[in-house]
Amino acid sequence: MLASRMSKVSISPTTQLNARVARLKTEGKDIIKLNIGEPDKSTFDYIKVAGVKAIADGFTKYTVGSGIPELRRAISEKLERENGLHYPIDQITVTVGGKQAVFASIMSLVEEGDEVLLPVPCWVSYTDMIKLAGGTPVFVETKEAEGYALDLDAIRRAVGPRTKAIVICTPNNPTGAVYSYEDLKALGELACEHGFYIIADEIYEKLVYDGAEHISIASISPEIFARTITINGFSKAYAMTGWRVGYAAAPLEIVKAIQVIQSQTTSNTSSIGQKAALEALAGPQFDVDRMVDVFAQRRTYVCSRLAKIPQIRFPAPKGAFYVYLDVSALIGRTGGGKTLTSSLDIAEYLLDEALVAVVPGEAFNLAGRIRISYSNSMENLEKAMDRIEAAVAKLR
Numbered sequence: 001m002l003a004s005r006m007s008k009v010s011i012s013p014t015t016q017l018n019a020r021v022a023r024l025k026t027e028g029k030d031i032i033k034l035n036i037g038e039p040d041k042s043t044f045d046y047i048k049v050a051g052v053k054a055i056a057d058g059f060t061k062y063t064v065g066s067g068i069p070e071l072r073r074a075i076s077e078k079l080e081r082e083n084g085l086h087y088p089i090d091q092i093t094v095t096v097g098g099k100q101a102v103f104a105s106i107m108s109l110v111e112e113g114d115e116v117l118l119p120v121p122c123w124v125s126y127t128d129m130i131k132l133a134g135g136t137p138v139f140v141e142t143k144e145a146e147g148y149a150l151d152l153d154a155i156r157r158a159v160g161p162r163t164k165a166i167v168i169c170t171p172n173n174p175t176g177a178v179y180s181y182e183d184l185k186a187l188g189e190l191a192c193e194h195g196f197y198i199i200a201d202e203i204y205e206k207l208v209y210d211g212a213e214h215i216s217i218a219s220i221s222p223e224i225f226a227r228t229i230t231i232n233g234f235s236k237a238y239a240m241t242g243w244r245v246g247y248a249a250a251p252l253e254i255v256k257a258i259q260v261i262q263s264q265t266t267s268n269t270s271s272i273g274q275k276a277a278l279e280a281l282a283g284p285q286f287d288v289d290r291m292v293d294v295f296a297q298r299r300t301y302v303c304s305r306l307a308k309i310p311q312i313r314f315p316a317p318k319g320a321f322y323v324y325l326d327v328s329a330l331i332g333r334t335g336g337g338k339t340l341t342s343s344l345d346i347a348e349y350l351l352d353e354a355l356v357a358v359v360p361g362e363a364f365n366l367a368g369r370i371r372i373s374y375s376n377s378m379e380n381l382e383k384a385m386d387r388i389e390a391a392v393a394k395l396r
């Protein structure tokens with residue numbers, strides 16, 4: 001019999017949909033995948049070369065669990081240079097993607113009965129990670145009308161004696177919100193006042209548009225810095241999702257706890273990935289800039305097309321590569337011989353009718369919505385927008 005903790009968690013609600021996408025693809029259907037959570041671009045060449053060199057040089061053994069010192073030094077310098085954060089290298093640990101950094105942070109801080117605040121919609125994994133640690137996720141609404149900005153009043157109301165932490169993600173998956181300095185400052189001050197921690201997932205930091213600025217909450221004051229775990233990685237900025245390199249930077253006590261978890265579970269992340277990540281930071285950054293420019297063009301295009309569909313509403317996303325659409329006006333309509341009763345139904349309808357895969361809002365704890373990703377070629381995005389428009393028009 002499985003451990004009882006397994007009854008509290010489940011595989012992502014999108015898995016079933018993904019299985020259907022895979023089946024339709026093997027049947028030869030021309031599915032356009034707007035459900036993708038990674039850059040469509042391949043890892044930049046100079047980074048690949050560093051990975052190949054690491055293999056050729058025989059850099060293929062265990063490394064120190066917290067990551068090779070030269071990579072931690074490069075991360076420390078990056079955080080200082082780009083984020084205004086002063087983390088000495090012993091306050092940085094390299095992890096198996098940003099995902100392990102989030103999980104190990106939660107495991108280090110949260111115990112049975114603790115509450116962790118989650119502004120919703122939120123990335124699907126936070127909820128289950130909190131439950132695996134024995135904690136209780138407490139969902140807090142955001143301000144949809146203001147582009148899913150943090151709602152400080154709602155957060156204040158949700159704080160209680162068992163509040164241990166809040167997990168924030170800016171730029172945000174799934175909404176594309178980029179939190180403002182003022183809101184982050186107010187949140188940081190609230191955390192200091194009530195003594196809870198801030199787990200700041202900044203994995204999409206490079207992907208911001210229209211002059212939006214990414215702010216690292218830990219940079220706002222020494223008091224906030226002392227309560228924050230800053231999480232980042234190489235997956236999104238350098239198109240390195242498969243290399244599995246991320247990091248956490250935190251107060252010494254917390255980083256040491258994360259390292260204990262790492263040492264007893266994964267040891268180090270891939271030695272080869274670490275050398276590649278080092279080159280990602282050391283090398284020229286123009287490939288990143290070019291990728292961001294391409295995403296910016298796609299974002300403009302997709303938003304302009306979606307804005308012409310009267311049944312769909314959305315705030316313009318300022319970051320990441322997603323648009324979070326309010327499709328609640330489609331609920332109750334009929335299409336494909338079925339009445340649509342949820343965003344899961346809408347996602348299924350779009351898959352069957354438009355051959356476009358999207359992620360239903362249920363996956364992010366805010367239903368009546370769907371997430372589309374514009375991490376796809378312009379050609380596919382044009383086709384997808386035509387198909388979505390036609391499929392929505394067909395609904396009765």
Ligand SMILES: Cc1ncc(COP(=O)(O)O)c(C=O)c1O
Pocket residue numbers: 037096097098099100123169173201203232233234235241244245246
């Ligand atoms: C919000 C968010 N955080 C963290 C991650 C984890 O990224 P990785 O483990 O590839 O670094 C993802 C990946 O999709 C994400 O969307």
